[in-house]
Amino acid sequence: MSSDLRTIRELAEREYKWGFVTDIQEDRVPKGLSEETIRLISAKKSEPDFMLDWRLKAFRHWASLESAQAEPKWANLRYGPIDYQDITYYSAPLQKPTLHSLNELDPELLRTYEKLGIPLEEQKRLAGVAVDAVFDSVSVATTFKEKLAAAGVVFCSFSEAVQQHPDLVRKYLGTVVPHTDNFFAALNAAVFSDGSFVYVPKGVRCPMELSTYFRINAAETGQFERTLIIADEGAYVSYLEGCTAPIRDANQLHAAVVELIAHDDAQIKYSTVQNWYPGDKNGKGGVYNFVTKRGKCQGRNSKISWTQVETGSAITWKYPSCILQGDNSVGEFYSVALTNNYQQADTGTKMIHIGKNTRSTIVSKGISAGFGQNTYRGGVKILKGATGARNYTQCDSLLVGDKCGAHTFPYIEVKNATARMEHEASTSKIGEDQLFYLRQRGLKPEDAVSMIVNGFCKRVFRELPMEFAVEAQKLLSVSLEGSVG
Amino acid sequence: MSLLEVRNLHVRVGTREILKGVNLRVNAGEVHSVMGPNGSGKSTLAQVLARRESYEVNEGSISFDGKDLLQMKPEEAACQGLFLAFQYPVEIPGISNAYFLRSALNALRKYRGEEEIDAVDFLPFLREKARLLDMDEKLMNRSVNESFSGGEKKRNEILQMAALEPRLAILDETDSGLDIDALRVVARGVNTMRSPKRAMVLVTHYQRLLNYIVPDFVHVLVDGRIVRSGGPELAMELEEKGYSALEGAGAAVVT
Numbered sequence: 001m002s003s004d005l006r007t008i009r010e011l012a013e014r015e016y017k018w019g020f021v022t023d024i025q026e027d028r029v030p031k032g033l034s035e036e037t038i039r040l041i042s043a044k045k046s047e048p049d050f051m052l053d054w055r056l057k058a059f060r061h062w063a064s065l066e067s068a069q070a071e072p073k074w075a076n077l078r079y080g081p082i083d084y085q086d087i088t089y090y091s092a093p094l095q096k097p098t099l100h101s102l103n104e105l106d107p108e109l110l111r112t113y114e115k116l117g118i119p120l121e122e123q124k125r126l127a128g129v130a131v132d133a134v135f136d137s138v139s140v141a142t143t144f145k146e147k148l149a150a151a152g153v154v155f156c157s158f159s160e161a162v163q164q165h166p167d168l169v170r171k172y173l174g175t176v177v178p179h180t181d182n183f184f185a186a187l188n189a190a191v192f193s194d195g196s197f198v199y200v201p202k203g204v205r206c207p208m209e210l211s212t213y214f215r216i217n218a219a220e221t222g223q224f225e226r227t228l229i230i231a232d233e234g235a236y237v238s239y240l241e242g243c244t245a246p247i248r249d250a251n252q253l254h255a256a257v258v259e260l261i262a263h264d265d266a267q268i269k270y271s272t273v274q275n276w277y278p279g280d281k282n283g284k285g286g287v288y289n290f291v292t293k294r295g296k297c298q299g300r301n302s303k304i305s306w307t308q309v310e311t312g313s314a315i316t317w318k319y320p321s322c323i324l325q326g327d328n329s330v331g332e333f334y335s336v337a338l339t340n341n342y343q344q345a346d347t348g349t350k351m352i353h354i355g356k357n358t359r360s361t362i363v364s365k366g367i368s369a370g371f372g373q374n375t376y377r378g379g380v381k382i383l384k385g386a387t388g389a390r391n392y393t394q395c396d397s398l399l400v401g402d403k404c405g406a407h408t409f410p411y412i413e414v415k416n417a418t419a420r421m422e423h424e425a426s427t428s429k430i431g432e433d434q435l436f437y438l439r440q441r442g443l444k445p446e447d448a449v450s451m452i453v454n455g456f457c458k459r460v461f462r463e464l465p466m467e468f469a470v471e472a473q474k475l476l477s478v479s480l481e482g483s484v485g
Numbered sequence: 486m487s488l489l490e491v492r493n494l495h496v497r498v499g500t501r502e503i504l505k506g507v508n509l510r511v512n513a514g515e516v517h518s519v520m521g522p523n524g525s526g527k528s529t530l531a532q533v534l535a536r537r538e539s540y541e542v543n544e545g546s547i548s549f550d551g552k553d554l555l556q557m558k559p560e561e562a563a564c565q566g567l568f569l570a571f572q573y574p575v576e577i578p579g580i581s582n583a584y585f586l587r588s589a590l591n592a593l594r595k596y597r598g599e600e601e602i603d604a605v606d607f608l609p610f611l612r613e614k615a616r617l618l619d620m621d622e623k624l625m626n627r628s629v630n631e632s633f634s635g636g637e638k639k640r641n642e643i644l645q646m647a648a649l650e651p652r653l654a655i656l657d658e659t660d661s662g663l664d665i666d667a668l669r670v671v672a673r674g675v676n677t678m679r680s681p682k683r684a685m686v687l688v689t690h691y692q693r694l695l696n697y698i699v700p701d702f703v704h705v706l707v708d709g710r711i712v713r714s715g716g717p718e719l720a721m722e723l724e725e726k727g728y729s730a731l732e733g734a735g736a737a738v739v740t
Binding site: 431432433434436437438439440441442443444445447451452454455456457458459 | 539559560575577579585628645
């Protein structure tokens, strides 16, 4: 076992290869948070009054929570206090005010995305994935806009949506995650600077995968993006987000909100590959990732499916959830969360069954390596009227080495006796016998571990769009490096 | 030079000495059988040869193809051409048998500086090997050893041996738990693998396997020492008289 631990350590010392910084001129507001900051952000984005009012309302709520010290502390996470006045809430790459084509984009930015493997030039897109790229606080490019527009699909930055589709924004913003939902949701509502907006009209099947790529570049800057996706009756959309950040010694705050709304017979598939900078091997630096993601299956027979691969961030606090309001609606949550070195994750989901014959599936795979702490937190609620509701939960933890931890907090609340609930859970350790077997066949210890872990996560990877599943597997191997024997 | 040369091997697990001075010499092209009662140290010998690290070698040496085997990590020994068919094959959930085998083969090829084989070329190659062992193709797409029957697991080990084409194969009680049909299939696989360039060591409790695979040499391991060595006729003698006749004969070491 001692040699396994050695290998784990070696693996953990692998570098984060997305950690470079782009040297680009920024337009940023001064550090700190006040009504002034909110007004400044809103003005910079030339927002209509309803947006400013909404932000100010959220800010006042957040300020009251902050002075009451109501930052949530119930999660199984340990970190020092966050100084909300020591953060820059808006930073944007300085560039020409309006872009007519990608050719006008700062070449330094384009190079950054190329380095990250995110080709923005449309002719290079082979997979047919439309990409929106958010750099620090603002969206810098959205590809394939015209093709999508022809199908009637709106896919643009949130700022653009506020200008071009204010009625849709006004109708849906905050209807799934109100600004009063929690501390970080309130903060986001006050200061969010950009994000993606998707509207898929009645009966339209979105002709391609939609994807947003988030990048924090500037130092001492928080990123607060907000994404809103609406699938109208009978619509279908698959959306993927990816995230990276440079290596920095200081912790950076990321507090995002995602709202999904599915009308009758609509389906939304939302996939995340989260690889924010996790901090170094001693736990220095890294992104604090406090995210509120929630989908509402508002219509009958609607379906919302979350798939997440969480390998980055020093702290992850995230519970993509489903409100199953429409009869026969379906909620799914597939998750792989990996914590290595000193990373901590408290993640899981909530499934709220309101409508009749609503079904939910939860498959959570937690992997802890190094000194990593991994917590699954789940809430399944069957309300009184949810006759015939069903839930299946599978929650597995895998430990790599003997310094890490796995924790599980499943809450189940059933108020209707017709409900059918299944809960399976397991905790296992990568066995010395498994490692020896694979090594005897010629595999290096790190390849053996990565094979075992990938096998463990297979059920979740199956849910990812093909090209991203391959990426996720590679990412997992890299994130594990230095972790195992 | 022998392919494998074990000299005066002493092995300890915790405070207990399991192997107490084993000597064994195996040349390319030979099939050896190491027989012995339960607890005699047969499996320990197999595991030490495959470089399992939980065993402490406190005396003696092992050379494999002229190199010091005790300096090698398990994967290095494997890449040098040493293969162990496990007594208890391990399950790897979520990884298909075919993918696992291709990864293993490519690890060996990479080590030897050869080109890796892609999925398209690998499949027909694997099918051919599977046919030899009467293995259902569906097993290739199932997770490694997961929900395999005992017989399927053992056949899977032989399939891996056939695919990886080792220079030295050690079969640790491959016959245990097999019915007579499975035993025949396994034996056929082993017999077709016999070659002047390859050596095999069959570790077994029973003489039964040797009805199907006739070894060149038989060694009897009792209480951590090889007490008798001989030809195939020694196995027959053991079958008649049992191991008890040889117990306590540890002093009369034959090398």
